[in-house]
Amino acid sequence: MPYQPMTVAGVEVFPLRDAVGPMGESIRRPLPEMFPGGCHHDGDWVLHFRCYLLRDAAGRTVLVDTGIGADDSPAASWAPVPGELMAELARVGAAPGDVEAVIITHLHSDHAGGAVADGAPAFPNAEYVLQRAEIDTASEAVLGHIVRPLGERIRVVDGDVGLFSGIRVLHTPGHTPGHQIVRVGELTLTGDLLLHPSQLADPKVPYLYDDDPELAARTRIEVLDRVRAEGGLIGTAHFPEPFTRLP
Numbered sequence: 001m002p003y004q005p006m007t008v009a010g011v012e013v014f015p016l017r018d019a020v021g022p023m024g025e026s027i028r029r030p031l032p033e034m035f036p037g038g039c040h041h042d043g044d045w046v047l048h049f050r051c052y053l054l055r056d057a058a059g060r061t062v063l064v065d066t067g068i069g070a071d072d073s074p075a076a077s078w079a080p081v082p083g084e085l086m087a088e089l090a091r092v093g094a095a096p097g098d099v100e101a102v103i104i105t106h107l108h109s110d111h112a113g114g115a116v117a118d119g120a121p122a123f124p125n126a127e128y129v130l131q132r133a134e135i136d137t138a139s140e141a142v143l144g145h146i147v148r149p150l151g152e153r154i155r156v157v158d159g160d161v162g163l164f165s166g167i168r169v170l171h172t173p174g175h176t177p178g179h180q181i182v183r184v185g186e187l188t189l190t191g192d193l194l195l196h197p198s199q200l201a202d203p204k205v206p207y208l209y210d211d212d213p214e215l216a217a218r219t220r221i222e223v224l225d226r227v228r229a230e231g232g233l234i235g236t237a238h239f240p241e242p243f244t245r246l247p
């Protein structure tokens with residue numbers, strides 16, 4: 001059953017299911033090690049890998065994250081490749097060439113892996129929006145796989161920036177130095193600001209693979225406070241359901 005879309009502030013929001021599965025053995029750890037103090041049961045963590053398509057009333061489209069990519073993606077070492085983003089886009093009536101902007105929340109391979117296909121931009125007419133801090137701190141491997149093939153198509157932004165139709169990106173460092181989230185109307189698309197529902201129950205709970213766990217927790221607390229004050233609706237990348245209304 002596909003996810004259901006919603007409309008916020010005149011913008012249709014389609015959650016797209018790129019993949020579902022556990023983390024590969026190379027980086028999988030028991031949940032209490034992944035989320036210290038948050039998860040006490042060592043059950044299986046089955047991640048959804050999710051992107052979002054935003055379409056305004058004029059038909060302009062923005063893709064938020066590009067999923068894990070093809071069989072040869074850098075994500076293949078730990079995520080269930082290939083991703084199904086392209087089929088999901090077709091399901092909601094969007095062709096790759098229609099996408100005007102691709103917002104990459106951060107350069108981890110499950111969010112940026114589908115940005116490039118066969119060494120070229122997978123969305124040929126799009127600008128790719130990335131925070132300066134994310135590019136400045138990218139590893140040589142990420143520069144080679146993602147950043148250089150995107151080349152001139154990258155639009156580097158700094159901090160909080162509006163795109164169009166009320167769609168904004170906000171710099172939210174911690175998980176990675178240049179992590180960004182997306183705001184449209186009352187909805188916030190959180191990328192990897194939140195990985196697991198235990199971090200909603202207690203936003204101080206760190207994630208093993210946060211680049212700077214303390215900064216990530218401070219950012220998470222700040223953002224969730226603001227989101228709560230503004231209606232409390234989030235769209236996550238890895239929770240079982242796309243949309244969550246904060247208590």
Ligand SMILES: [Zn+2]
Binds near residue numbers: 175192
């Ligand atoms: Zn990440």
Ligand SMILES: [Zn+2]
Binds near residue numbers: 108111191
């Ligand atoms: Zn992720």
